[in-house]
């Protein structure tokens with residue numbers, strides 16, 4: 128077995144927001160891959176518009192820097208639990224990982240998930256305690272907690288011997304001794320060169336596993352992965368082995384390697400390096416590309432199963448077809464099936480209704496990002512409330528269960544415990560730091576978590592952070608009764624006016640402002656009681672002969688509660704839908720007229736009696 132001492136391949140893994148992408152900024156800036164005059168800003172790798180807006184990484188991405196003549200291929204991964212599939216997809220390209228841990232928060236649920244993944248794949252970990260510039264850093268304690276995590280997860284004793292680097296990614300500094308003052312990120316680079324094993328290579332015929340796909344309108348599909356064996360050059364004949372074992376023959380068009388934010392075209396690349404190749408028209412993630420002389424298949428990438436599902440279908444609202452560019456069944460279907468090519472933990476299924484598809488993902492945010500992406504591309508459609516995916520194992524109905532970690536203030540413990548007990552959650556652990564900051568850990572069904580995020584943020588007035596990790600499947604615990612209050616439902620189509628909205632606000636908060644077009648059956652607010660109530664928000668004040676210049680202005684409205692897409696999906700009940708167009712997000716009852724809804728309730732009652 129040979130090694131390539133001129134390369135290191137590392138993945139950066141951590142809990143959400145612990146500073147992975149910022150650390151890559153520091154590495155890119157220090158290795159001078161940019162011209163001095165070039166303004167590159169922050170979170171350079173988060174280039175996707177949604178990533179920039181939300182300030183989180185959604186997709187794993189590659190970059191590379193050169194340090195003392197060694198190329199370090201770096202893979203940035205997302206830390207949010209809903210995008211865990213991305214970590215699983217790319218981790219096989221690396222030989223080592225930087226496990227970042229926030230110097231205040233310490234190891235969090237996703238830290239454990241990614242460390243388990245990394246150790247299972249045999250990656251050499253380097254612990255990076257980050258954000259040491261922050262005033263309340265508790266570096267020594269966090270290191271202790273991280274050591275405990277290793278003790279819990281390690282499968283061999285040599286995994287317990289990990290190097291530690293202390294960093295401020297934001298300031299671009301790293302040191303190996305806690306408490307010392309650093310000047311740049313070089314100590315981290317040195318540690319990578321010394322501790323991460325160089326890629327092991329096998330000489331022989333070309334073989335690579337495709338870990339990512341990209342698309343270019345001129346070059347077509349771009350397959351990205353790490354070369355396991357041999358080398359590849361432009362015009363080489365190759366075969367691609369797809370999921371069903373079928374072989375397709377192609378000729379490699381171009382070969383690229385990474386440097387900074389660019390892909391550099393190279394004449395050839397060899398085993399151990401991470402490359403992008405073009406010329407393969409039909410190639411998928413998980414496929415093996417190999418020399419036709421020895422087309423041996425590499426194990427496909429395994430990604431955890433989806434836990435939540437929702438229906439996504441053609442928009443059936445009275446305003447359908449007005450605001451989107453793509454709205455037909457055929458267009459929606461093609462777009463959804465295309466998403467499967469790169470979004471490995473997503474599933475799409477046809478349903479009995481030709482206009483509706485079942486979309487399954489790793490969490491509400493995972494699905495919301497797909498929906499938001501489609502809406503920005505010009506699609507219009509409707510979605511149902513997300514539901515946890517149940518399965519039957521050995522004749523038993525089982526459902527997904529998660530660990531929910533809440534970090535908040537002591538004063539909210541009562542209200543949170545009460546909210547969660549009605550959602551089938553059990554308190555597993557509670558610790559107080561002595562300063563009224565409290566961490567609560569619950570075991571909860573995925574179904575009990577749906578709709579909880581917005582309720583949590585409201586209950587804690589934004590003073591709380593929640594995290595979840597998937598635990599496994601357990602016996603079905605029975606249905607949960609919705610505790611949401613009723614909806615204010617528009618009783619007729621028209622334009623909402625101040626007078627009508629002001630009347631509606633006598634019942635509860637509204638979601639729309641005057642001038643909004645509404646239709647019968649659209650949800651325009653929240654009732655303070657549990658049942659739905661019809662309101663006429665288009666109703667004008669009766670004109671009187673007495674002209675009063677202030678009559679209409681005097682209506683004082685409370686500003687509407689504006690639900691984001693995620694909040695809207697979180698809010699709706701089973702008999703409701705979210706209508707999504709490039710311009711609007713509307714909530715609606717599935718059955719639009721009150722007569723239909725009443726009939727539905729009475730027939731449901733009849734069927735219970737029978």
Ligand SMILES: Nc1nc2c(ncn2[C@@H]2O[C@H](COP(=O)(O)OP(=O)(O)OP(=O)(O)O)[C@@H](O)[C@H]2O)c(=O)[nH]1
Nearest residue numbers: 143144145146147148149183184206258295296297
């Ligand atoms: N004070 C301080 N803030 C930091 C440091 N590193 C990152 N941050 C901040 O922490 C926040 C999250 O940083 P990111 O780099 O986006 O974190 P991430 O791990 O890539 O997050 P995801 O990709 O969403 O999982 C940003 O506001 C950063 O500015 C640091 O060393 N010190």
Ligand SMILES: [Mg+2]
Nearest residue numbers: 147148183184
């Ligand atoms: Mg990031």
